[in-house]
Amino acid sequence: MKMKIRWQYEYKGRKAEFESDWLIKEQVLPLIEDLQKGGRMKSVVVVDELLSEWTVKEFKKLDQQLDEEPGEVEVYFDGGYDRHTQIAGIGVVIYYKKNGQHWRLRRNDCLMQLESNNEAEYAALFQAIIALEELGVHHVPVVFHGDSQVVLKQLSGEWPCFEESFNQWLDRIEQKINDLGIEPVYTPLDRRKNKEADKLANQALQKVFVNSHALIDE
Structure with a gap:
């Protein structure tokens, strides 16, 4: 901060x-x-x-x-959707600093009962916020990076949301952010700059799962 x-x-x-x-x-x-x-x-x-x-x-x-608490938090998220199998893959990468050291969390998952790539993006962001809660992130600014203009523009209020399923995700995300006291900063990325989260989402679709949390070099 x-x-x-x-x-x-x-x-x-x-x-x-x-x-x-x-x-x-x-x-x-x-x-x-x-x-x-x-x-x-x-x-x-x-x-x-x-x-x-x-x-x-x-x-x-x-x-x-x-x-002693996580700070300088940056989140990268991505979601993918296979229309043939109706399975979604999500990827989350979180960078933060704690006790003077830099950490990275990488996580992906495979989700059912979603209906589109955009919904997978919402699910990825929601799971990223769940991970922030697990890390003890609260009452600090957090930068969220994603390549979905729909998700980021609707969250920032720049674009209206008419889909009921998306509105439900918006409500859940905003409620969790408020509960944690996070000050969100939404930053759209070109897909080429979101490679880590994109790779994790694609790996999840291939049933290759990752869950790592490690100290990194500056």
């Missing part, structure tokens, strides 16, 4: 307020300490991407807590 610093500066009875650019969490305390050396910083708050405000004392506690 990124942060901003807002502070008040006082000189000869005159006050001015300043705000930093967005910073990664590790930059916040060193910058505050450097600003405090001048002795004219009268008040300071730290603001996160969800617009919550923290005093320096509160942020120091939060800093330790955030190290």
Whole structure:
């Protein structure tokens, strides 16, 4: 999660307020300490991407807590559908940071009782959110990458949704996101840039299942 610093500066009875650019969490305390050396910083708050405000004392506690929880979360998802067998394959890849280390979760599955490729895409995204819940992701921004314009545009509210089955998925996804306090950022991708999730979805259709969770190099 990124942060901003807002502070008040006082000189000869005159006050001015300043705000930093967005910073990664590790930059916040060193910058505050450097600003405090001048002795004219009268008040300071730290603001996160969800617009919550923290005093320096509160942020120091939060800093330790955030190290122990998943952050910098990015999700890639994809769904495929075989019309002949009426079977859907879904693929999910999640990257995140925890305790200063970078992790990757890869998962796929084969689903029945779906009716189209678009519905498979919705199911893939929903399963990705279930995986986020299992990882303990909550009250942080999450970037969702997918190559389905239909799913991402309907979730962002840019496109209307008239299909009842899609509306049911939308309701389930939005409810789960709200329950977890996630701030979603939906980013459409070209299919060529969604190869990991696409491969997992295709493997699921071929009954080749993957479920891995591992530390990765930066």
